[in-house]
Amino acid sequence: MQNLLKVSENIQLSWRNLSIQKRISFLPQLAQLLLENKEEYATCITTEMHKPISQAITEVEKCALFCNYYYENAESFLSTKNIKTEATESFVTYEPLGVILGVMPWNFPFWQVFRFAVPTIIAGNTVVVKHASNVPKSANLIQEIFEKAGFPKGCYQDLPISSSEVANIIANPIIKAVSLTGSEQAGIAVATEAGKHLKKCVLELGGSNAFIVLEDANLEKAVAIAVTARMQNAGQSCIAAKRFLVHEKIVEEFVSKFEIAIQNLKTGNPLDKETQIGSLARVDLAEELEIQVKKSIQMGAKLIVGGNRKDAFYEPTILTEVTIEMPVFKEETFGPVAAIITFNTLEEAIQLTNQSEFGLGVSVFTQDIDFIKTKISDFNEGAVFINEMVKSDPRLPFGGIKKSGYGRELAEEGVKEFVNIKTVVINIL
Incomplete structure (x- = not known):
């Protein structure tokens, strides 16, 4: 050497x-x-x-x-x-x-x-x-x-x-x-x-990026972006959206549309160009994800869809009624699991976002661009994306803070x- x-x-x-x-x-x-x-x-x-x-x-x-x-x-x-x-x-x-x-x-x-x-x-x-x-x-x-x-x-x-x-x-x-x-x-x-x-x-x-959907968001577009933000690469990405903070007035509609969208994802042979989601890279990674989900359910999270594992394949999963003590909130979930948390005010959403030990990026969906721009400095993150998923771009610096x-x-x-x-x-x- x-x-x-x-x-x-x-x-x-x-x-x-x-x-x-x-x-x-x-x-x-x-x-x-x-x-x-x-x-x-x-x-x-x-x-x-x-x-x-x-x-x-x-x-x-x-x-x-x-x-x-x-x-x-x-x-x-x-x-x-x-x-x-x-x-x-x-x-x-x-x-x-x-x-x-x-x-x-x-x-x-x-x-x-x-x-x-x-x-x-x-x-x-x-x-x-x-x-x-x-x-x-x-x-x-x-x-x-x-x-x-x-x-x-x-x-x-x-x-x-x-x-x-x-x-x-x-x-x-x-x-x-x-x-x-x-x-x-x-x-x-x-x-x-x-x-x-x-x-x-x-x-x-690592990252545990928040994906915030405000009451005035374009819900159809937010859901479409949410699917890619969470499920791309079977969720195995540090910058994937992992905690979905959705305003309480629209959470039912968001979850319903989100569930339909991920159930329509094509699974199968990853060498097939039509396949959209495959297995995780290793069995032990799927096993670790399974433990995080099961523990969160035991603590009160509600399983909406998914939650099953076969070898290294873990089904696209949605959990609602998630709280800050649960593994799917506190820890990085490196797989296709979306944790849904509700909020009432933007200040509450910002507090929930910043409560994470990670600080890679955050997505915020709203139609009031001028207002949300005044709140950018309130997010303790390396990046803030408005009406877009967090992603890397050669033209923009990339990195995080905290853990x-x-x-x-x-x-x-x-x-x-x-x-x-x-x-x-x-x-x-």
Whole structure:
């Protein structure tokens, strides 16, 4: 493993000295490879973690879009910034840190890796990636894609190690920083090790996003968006809507429409392009979700639809009469389970939203845009989406607060996470 890290270190010494124009010149080919082979890559994703193939294709396409975004914008983001001061000359430069470790999850096996690796590499770093153990073929493919696109061997390297070995990799002096996308527990472990060695880390952790439907919302559109927000990728997403806060005057109509919509979702073979929802990635994940639901029902939640498990498949499920003490409110539910909570006033909805230990994002549905804009700062979240589901966009910074982590990915903020922001002041005497 030390030899592999040394390769990354040696390549980085020359890679960092290339111009930003040269470093981004490989991105169009990277995007083209993704699009030309999206069916193959999507099939790999689906085979390994059971995502419906239509959604896997969309994931690969999004990676290509992401590459093109940075090809068009990275030079501007990373160019020297002249600052007017009393000095003869003053400016800020953005210089790479070195070899960066990425610890990546299985739920979006291409997207999560690309959104870490692409901006980190074009900033002049090299990366080594410890991918999730249940997506080894995806991990190998991604390294192959970077090399086929022309990036020098060693710019991107897959680390075939177990989770127990991550601490030693972080401690290695070759590694200068680490980015993790994963669970709260994994984030604590990585942050602890990074802190011991005074190394920067970016953490994109779990979420329990609220989906608030106010009395004046367009109910038809809110329900349609709610289905995607909760059920996409079988609910296995940190930014999925998980707690549905619905005004008490419209909750019955919302639940009725929501129930009909999720019952119409097509289940089946994830390799079938008509399939909309498949099984979870592993049996143990479905078992954990089943425990959360059963305990919540024992505490008084009402099961409207679903609630059954067969192996790794968990039925799309709606629970009503949910309270703040229940697991489906307090914990992150990583699967197709929607917890419905009622409220009477917006202030109550905001309080319920903020009561979560997570702070990734919130969706609010209302027709009174001017009023809700005055309340944006009241939400303790990394993102507020009005009349839209929370989602990532290459053009916008992404990340959370509280137990959802810290640091930002995507946009200009993401490409500057793993650089030395260097101030230079010059005076002529």
